[in-house]
Amino acid sequence: MEPLAARIRPTTIDDVVGQEHLVGAGKPLRVAVEKKHKFSFILWGPPGTGKTTIARIYARALDAELFELSAVSAGKDDIRKIIIADAHGKDKVLFLDEIHRFNKSQQDFLLPYVENGTLTLIGATTENPSFEVISPLLSRCRVFVLEPLSEEALRKIVDKAYGELTPVKAKPARRSPVAKASRPSGTGMKKDAFDWLLGYSNGDARKALGMLEGAESLYGEVSVDTLTKALESPHLRYDKKGEEHYDTISAFIKSMRASQPDAALYYLARMVEAGEDPLFIARRMVVFASEDVGLAQPTALVVANAVFRACETIGYPECAINLAHGVAYLSQAKKDRSAYNALRAAQADVHEHGNLPVPKKIRNPVTKLMKELDYGKGYEGFQMKPETESYLPDKLKKKKYLK
Numbered sequence: 001m002e003p004l005a006a007r008i009r010p011t012t013i014d015d016v017v018g019q020e021h022l023v024g025a026g027k028p029l030r031v032a033v034e035k036k037h038k039f040s041f042i043l044w045g046p047p048g049t050g051k052t053t054i055a056r057i058y059a060r061a062l063d064a065e066l067f068e069l070s071a072v073s074a075g076k077d078d079i080r081k082i083i084i085a086d087a088h089g090k091d092k093v094l095f096l097d098e099i100h101r102f103n104k105s106q107q108d109f110l111l112p113y114v115e116n117g118t119l120t121l122i123g124a125t126t127e128n129p130s131f132e133v134i135s136p137l138l139s140r141c142r143v144f145v146l147e148p149l150s151e152e153a154l155r156k157i158v159d160k161a162y163g164e165l166t167p168v169k170a171k172p173a174r175r176s177p178v179a180k181a182s183r184p185s186g187t188g189m190k191k192d193a194f195d196w197l198l199g200y201s202n203g204d205a206r207k208a209l210g211m212l213e214g215a216e217s218l219y220g221e222v223s224v225d226t227l228t229k230a231l232e233s234p235h236l237r238y239d240k241k242g243e244e245h246y247d248t249i250s251a252f253i254k255s256m257r258a259s260q261p262d263a264a265l266y267y268l269a270r271m272v273e274a275g276e277d278p279l280f281i282a283r284r285m286v287v288f289a290s291e292d293v294g295l296a297q298p299t300a301l302v303v304a305n306a307v308f309r310a311c312e313t314i315g316y317p318e319c320a321i322n323l324a325h326g327v328a329y330l331s332q333a334k335k336d337r338s339a340y341n342a343l344r345a346a347q348a349d350v351h352e353h354g355n356l357p358v359p360k361k362i363r364n365p366v367t368k369l370m371k372e373l374d375y376g377k378g379y380e381g382f383q384m385k386p387e388t389e390s391y392l393p394d395k396l397k398k399k400k401y402l403k
Contacts, residue, residue, distance in 0.1 A: 004165055008160050010053055011056075038120055042124070042125060044126075050149075055095040059122075062093065075106060094119045096122070100129070121141060154205060196224050251263070278315070307323060338402055356393035361378050
């Protein structure tokens with residue numbers, strides 16, 4: 001059987017709950033669907049607010065062939081397969097979830113196909129596209145901002161889902177006026193459980209539906225007690241390809257960055273207990289050692305690499321101890337992001353200016369002609385003291401990346 005969220009997913013624009021500023025009467029996405037207006041756009045908003053649903057409804061309205069990819073795992077080869085795929089004479093719509101996880105090279109590769117109309121792109125992101133999507137691609141897309149679902153919208157969704165999940169229980173029974181007042185209209189779920197679920201989901205319908213289905217499937221009923229137990233179930237709460245995966249690794253990294261070893265070890269323990277790949281965790285620690293600890297404590301990279309190697313050779317369960325060792329060390333290490341920031345600043349100049357001419361003084365005069373053209377002229381090899389003359393290209397002479 002399909003997951004609950006899939007079973008109740010809206011299939012028409014009229015069925016969409018929430019996002020009235022986009023799908024209400026006369027609003028842009030409703031007009032686009034009704035008039036079958038073809039254009040590329042990006043949906044920016046929190047998880048569980050309807051991005052995938054809207055993309056599918058729009059593609060269906062265009063009678064287009066819909067291709068769905070996640071930028072977490074997809075790459076250029078996946079785009080190529082879509083380009084050459086037989087769409088049976090239909091337009092091709094690409095729904096690219098987590099578009100912010102495509103790097104610049106991947107976005108550059110996608111750009112011409114969006115520009116020439118080979119693909120109509122619908123990107124979905126939880127991050128600000130102004131910072132995560134390259135300007136040429138962003139300029140060819142409209143951006144629509146989705147809001148967290150209101151309590152009223154979530155109530156409608158949960159009501160419908162509960163009726164789908166437990167049709168017998170969802171039918172209102174005869175009860176006293178007092179009992180009736182303690183339950184929300186239209187559902188058989190107890191009010192305290194209903195309110196708990198709404199508070200927990202925080203505007204995220206997918207989270208609410210996952211908890212609702214989990215409590216029912218694990219314990220046969222939905223109550224505050226069963227919802228709480230379901231929340232504590234690592235198999236329900238930790239999807240190694242889903243949001244919980246990214247939320248936990250984000251909390252893990254930020255805890256180390258804030259020099260809070262206790263918090264970092266807690267999030268490590270959650271990942272270990274859920275069976276997360278130890279090499280995934282160790283790779284993030286290797287990156288962290290250079291990105292966040294950096295020059296303040298260069299031995300951090302040595303320790304992180306040693307942890308990665310230990311995880312490769314030992315594996316679970318023992319390598320969890322190596323991970324804990326590394327986490328405790330990295331969390332307590334001094335932090336310095338200057339090398340990381342310098343790299344990003346230099347990359348920004350490379351993107352803006354391209355390959356600027358290298359000063360002749362530091363070019364390698366490997367031929368007679370090069371020597372005649374003053375390649376290497378004035379360069380005296382190893383300098384005991386820093387050169388006063390910048391070796392940067394002329395256009396960037398005054399730049400300071402490492403601060």
